[in-house]
Amino acid sequence: MPELPEVETIRRSLLENVGAVIKDIKFRRTDIIKAQDYEPASVIGQHIREIRRRGKYLIMELEPGYTLVVHLGMTGRFYMQDENAEISASHVHMVISLDNGYKLIYLDPRRFGGVRFLTDPECIFCRMGREPLSPEFTDRYLQEICRDRKVAIKTLLLNQHCIAGIGNIYADEALFDARIRPDRPAGSLRPAEIKRLRKAIVKVLQASINQRGTTFRDFRDGYNKSGEFQELLQVYGKTDCPCKICGQILKKDVIGGRSSHYCEHCQK
Ligand SMILES: [Zn+2]
Structure with missing residues (x-):
């Protein structure tokens, strides 16, 4: 599933389309439209003014009062290709033609993702937690959201109302980097551990963005190319592999319904 670094990678690769005008928008399936405050066809003729990200959402700002919000779910891709190139991929559900020689393709085999045509996207973001790469994500904030919580720290990290954009990959990687067991009650973390964890979260997210995200099966950036952070993963998906620090075989548990x-040995 695309998490913060993957969505940020897509955002950066699509930035060259800022300023382009939407010439046409076509749907092959309309059930990917999860919400519409206005007719999707009214984006035709509008400029792409900005492409932002909030958590795992990509936000295309069009004319004032018009935004297109994309969520990639489990298997979604959102990428550009030459206007004249044939669309050979399957599961393409939306095609946006631009006046700069490109078209934007939304593809999603499992369709857990979707698009929203919203006048004000803040309505879906107001209850979301802080952005982990923003200055507002402080030790004190992490301490506050953990205080007195009995829930496993891993589960808390995945809660989008607490921190925006972290999923299974980066929760496991950050907890390993911070040397904290994922099943520890969040409220049991000591101040020094909170500090380590906040640093680790920022470090792994930033490192992944630098490698253009993690590709296991589905993720592709805005040019439809794979990321490279999978080469640097320490624990995520490493069933039966030895720990890169101590050599002990890594443990796999289901915590809060997630593997x-x-x-x-290394995480306490
Ligand atoms: Zn170890």
């Missing part, structure tokens, strides 16, 4: 990989 989690960690080292029983």
Whole structure:
């Protein structure tokens, strides 16, 4: 599933389309439209003024009062290709033609993602937690959202109302980097551990963005190219692999309904 670094990578690769005018928008399936405050066809003739990200959402700002919000779900891709190139991929559900020689393709085999045509996207973001790469994501904030919570720290990291954009990959990687067991109650973390964890979260997210995200199966950037952070993963998906620090075989547990990989020796 695309998480913050993958969505940010897509955003950056699509930035060259800022300023372009939408010539046409076509749907092959309309059930990917999860919300519409206005007719999708009214974006025709509008400029793409900005492309932003909030958590795992990509936000295309059009004329004032018109935004197109894209969520990639489990298997979604949103990428550009030459206007004249044939669309050979399957599961393409939306095609946006631009006046700069490109078209934007939305593809999603499992259709857990979708698009929203909203007048004000803040209505879906107002209850979302802070952005982990923003200055507002401080030790004190992390301490506050963990305080007195009995829930596993791993589960808390995945809660989008607490922190925006972290999923299974980066929760496992950040907890390994911070040497904290994923099943520890969030409220049991000491101030020094909170500090380590906040640093680790920022570090792994930034490192992944630098490698243009993690591609296991589906993720592609805005040019439809794979990311490279999978080469640098320490624990996520490493069933039966030895810990890169101590050599002990990593443990796999289900925590809060999600499979989690960690080292029983290195993480306390
Ligand atoms: Zn270890």
